[in-house]
Amino acid sequence: MLRDGFGRVATDLRLSLTDLCSLRCTYCMPAEGLDWLAPAQRLTDDEFVALAAVFVSLGVRTIRLTGGEPLVYPRVPAIVRRLAALDPRPELSLTTNGVALARHAEQLARAGLDRVNVSLDTLDRARFAELTRRDRLPAVLDGIDAAAAAGLHPVKLNAVLVRGENLHEAPALLDRALRHGHRLRFIEHMPLDAGHTWDREQMVTAEEILELLSADYAVVPRAGRGPAPAEEFDVLDGPGRAQWATPTGRVGIIASVTRPFCRDCDRLRLTADGQLRTCLFARDETDLRGPLRAGASAAELAELIVGAVAGKQAGHGIGGAGFVQPTRSMSAIGG
Ligand code: SAM
Secondary structure: OOEOOOOOEOOEEEEEEEOOOOOOOOOOOOOOOOOOOOHHHOOOHHHHHHHHHHHHHOOOOEEEEEEOOHHHOOOHHHHHHHHHOOOOOOEEEEEEOOOOHHHHHHHHHHHOOOEEEEEOOOOOHHHHHHHHOOOOHHHHHHHHHHHHHOOOOOOEEEEEOOOOOOHHHHHHHHHHHHHHOOEEEEEOOOOOOOOOOOOOOOOOOHHHHHHHHHOOOEEEEOOOOOOOOOEEEEEEEOOOHHHOOOOOEEEEEEOOOOOOOHHHOOEEEEOOOOEEEOOOOOOOOEEOHHHHHOOOOHHHHHHHHHHHHHOOOOOOOOOOOOOOOOOOOHHHHOO
16 A cells, blocks of 8 residues: 555556647647657656556556657557556546547557546637647547547546636536536646746636636535545536536536645656656655666565655645745646
8 A cells, every 4th residue: 555644545646658748738838848858768668567567566546647648659559458457457547638539549448448538728729729839629629529439438628727818718618518428627727837937816716717607507516525636516507408418517626726635635646757756746756767777676666656655745835935836847747
């Protein structure tokens, strides 16, 4: 078991397959991209699987593939197949921008992927092109349809709202999700952008999102959240209800900044270059790639992981006087 000093048990691993991304979301990274990892720094398929096996042996039960953009990684179905063969078999999901999902959904489902989260911040093609600096909205919408058709249920949609850009689209995003039977979650913007432009005064808060949705929808909190990052709400009524995929719907809010859920955090992160992070906002990392390449045994790697988890920080501390944004940005860590 991976228990930390505050009694939390880590059972969820976010595994970043690559730091590369096919979009350039303005709230995430600059137009020219980042200083990408060198090929030799990146883990190989065998290294990803070997490290995942150690995490599973220590009690990790869910693995989410992420990035960067995980579907930029050339052999995702093969990795999924190998992760699905671990014992006990972890639940496998993938967080993607959806651009290449239509091409891969069926194959990923056959390989053993259980679920998918797709980022969708806007339904307006021109705004999508502006926000992501790429004109790929039609491909993303096709990808979402393909994921649903491949049985990757429930398809979850993630939206970051940016004031002056897409904030007013929150009800329309919810309307589309309810009609298609997808689960929409709004994510508060976090101080993890590569440009260090995050501004607490400017960020759209959970409270503001709820207020906006409540103007059109009957939204009621659900009980039993557990360690999930999203606070979930039932949507009981609203415009277009007759066309909803189910009689009532759901919406989630991941309010990492204004309603932190660190006390229940069960997550660990492995970067594409094999660094273990016990918190998105950690300032330190534990190198697993070096020891792995130097021939460390599974037991030795397990010892390193257990030690890192034992020292997991209590919380992210955003808003505290001593808070310093981590050097790596969201996409370089694995969101
Ligand atoms: N490329 C994949 C995707 O788009 O889902 C996976 C990586 S991406 C970093 C994961 C999620 O993080 C996306 O939903 C993205 O919108 C979100 N994100 C990026 N930067 C963020 C920030 N500073 N605060 C909150 N969410 C952020």
